[in-house]
Amino acid sequence: MSNSEVERDDEPVTPAGRLFLQPDSYQIIHIIMGCKNPIDTDAVKSAITNSVMIQLPRFSSLLVRNSHGREHWRKTQVDVDRHVVVVEDPVSDTAAGNEEAVNDYVADLAVSSPLSSDKPLWEVHLLRAHNCMVFRIHHALGDGISLMSMLLEWGRRADEPHQSPSTGSLGTSSLNKNQRRELWKLVVWMFMNVVFIVEFVLRALWVKDQRTAVSGGAGVELWPRKLATAKFRLDDMKQVKKAVAGATINDVLSGVVSFGLSRYLDMRSPKALQDGVQITGLAMVNLRKRPGLQELSDMIRGDPGIRWGNKFGTLLFPVYYRQGGADPLQHVKTAKKIMDQKKQSLEAHLSYYIGISCFAPKVANWFSYRIVCNTTFTISNVVGLKEEITIAGNPVTYMRVNNTSLPHAITMHMLTYGDRADMQILVAKDIIPDPQVLAKCFEDALLQMKEAATKQLGK
Known part of the structure; x- marks a missing residue:
């Protein structure tokens, strides 16, 4: 999306964000979440509307470029319906199981489906036949740590619904x-x-x-x-x-x-x-x-x-x-x-x-x-998260992440x-x-x- 004039409240895109917008470095992060129960589309849309994600400026901003090609974020009104892609039928015609079918679907997205710049750079694909949600989030919006922190605030523990989940630890070593x-x-x-x-x-x-x-x-x-x-x-x-x-x-x-x-x-x-x-x-x-x-x-x-x-x-x-x-x-x-x-x-x-x-x-x-x-x-x-969580009241059975190619x-x-x-x-x-x-x-x-x-x- 181009706009020759930069508005006062526009936020410049960071150097890292500008890198991920270059054609050779264009990157989208996929977060795949398997659900225990059938996905309720309306419940997911409602959860997104009321989530911490919508409060984050980059998730409610358009990418615009000025007359010199410099990228900025511009606040806009989020239409959740445009960001939720509902896939009712199985995504594979073969006898592949849920996991293989979802992997095939995401593999196709990895090389063929950029995000439209006429809306904020994220989508949620609901694969209802496979009880699976796929979050597609442009890397210019944040890295894996940022996106996991968003889920940390958004999700609720499956065993204690009134509590936020905690995080695990991989261990670090520091210099004496x-x-x-x-x-x-x-x-x-x-x-x-x-x-x-x-x-x-x-x-x-x-x-x-x-x-x-x-x-x-x-x-x-x-x-x-x-x-x-x-x-x-x-x-x-x-x-x-x-x-x-x-x-x-x-x-x-x-x-x-x-x-x-x-x-x-x-x-x-x-x-x-x-x-x-x-x-x-x-x-x-x-x-x-x-x-x-x-x-x-x-x-x-x-x-x-x-x-x-x-x-x-x-x-x-x-x-x-x-x-x-x-x-x-x-x-x-x-x-x-x-x-x-x-x-x-x-x-x-x-x-x-x-x-x-x-x-x-x-x-x-x-x-x-x-x-x-x-x-x-x-x-x-x-x-990731130490405890299993629920999204829109639906327990998440697995969580995986990958990038485009x-x-x-x-x-x-x-x-x-x-x-x-x-x-x-x-x-x-x-x-x-x-x-x-x-x-x-x-x-x-x-x-x-x-x-x-x-x-x-x-x-």
């Missing part, structure tokens, strides 16, 4: 301040920051991963997609965490990705890779000072310590191919060592300020797009909900035709790690 005062620690810290900055710049210019059976590249974001779900139990991940000193759930997930990709590559291209080949991913990191989800009620009251929107950095996250027979826990140990170094650096912060905030959107888009093209996968992990042939987004963690695996189907097999590789990787951890802890 006394150690940082030591000169040699400071020198190492500075050196590692220089190394990580150089790595990012080289990735944008010419350094790229060796081609494998899961490699993407420029233009792959336009290829048809498939979507599969890997399902984990948080208790299993915690058992593995206990077996590796100082590890976090994020370290365990990193090890699962490393081990699972090795298993899958063994199946797809046995003996095609040398042991130890690096496969590089991009890991998303929350940069907010408050590590958990934020209470939007405080933000709406004007708390300056809470920032809605996009506030995340990116880490280059290498995993290493290991041929069958390697110690499963070694994948976690290697991932932990790498991530501990990166947590003590400014890599994530610098990637945000250099790659998003400091340059014009077209420059930031070029930088980001080149890095994605020269790496192999994307991974994110969002802390990137030049990567494989993107992975894990979200915790209750005692489970589901990872959505979006793939370019001409490169990875069997994402269900890949999902099984990740699930089996965790089970093998759990078995090894149980044996180690039992000694």
Whole structure:
């Protein structure tokens, strides 16, 4: 939507938001929620109308551009009926179950359905035949942490309807301040920051991963997609965490990705890779000072310590191919060592300020797009809700999240909900035709790690 004049109350779009509006970086977040009972369309519309979401300025604003092409948010009246898409019939003509049918529906949305700019940039699709709701929210409106905080305020605990849900914890590790005062620690810290900055710049210019059976590249974001779900139990991940000193759930997930990709590559291209080949991913990191989800009620009251929107950095996250027979826990140990170094650096912060905030959107888009093209996968992990919730009075049985497509042939987004963690695996189907097999590789990787951890802890 274009408008040559900027009105007084228009809010400029943030640099991160402008990046996600560029054609090569256009991103929509999908939050998938399975419901226990049939969906009442009127109840959902009423819940949206009265929800905290409508109170958030960006959810009730149009995207407009001035005569110079600069983007702004302009307040408007929200017509909820235009934002709710009701699908009465099954979304698949095949005998696929609910989960597969919903995944197919979202995979099609990932490459073919941008959001209309003549209304605020969000939609809710009600797949009534599958008891499922799909929230489509443009990334310019906020990141995964922001959107989970919205659900935290909106939903109600299924077991205690008068209470808001709480959030889980994935565990963090911080730098010891006394150690940082030591000169040699400071020198190492500075050196590692220089190394990580150089790595990012080289990735944008010419350094790229060796081609494998899961490699993407420029233009792959336009290829048809498939979507599969890997399902984990948080208790299993915690058992593995206990077996590796100082590890976090994020370290365990990193090890699962490393081990699972090795298993899958063994199946797809046995003996095609040398042991130890690096496969590089991009890991998303929350940069907010408050590590958990934020209470939007405080933000709406004007708390300056809470920032809605996009506030995340990116880490280059290498995993290493290991041929069958390697110690499963070694994948976690290697991932932990790498991530501990990166947590003590400014890599994530610098990637945000250099790659998003400091340059014009077209420059930031070029930088980001080149890095994605020269790496192999994307991974994110969002802390979800500890208790199961209800939306419009309907219990939510599962919650999953993913993004629209990137030049990567494989993107992975894990979200915790209750005692489970589901990872959505979006793939370019001409490169990875069997994402269900890949999902099984990740699930089996965790089970093998759990078995090894149980044996180690039992000694």
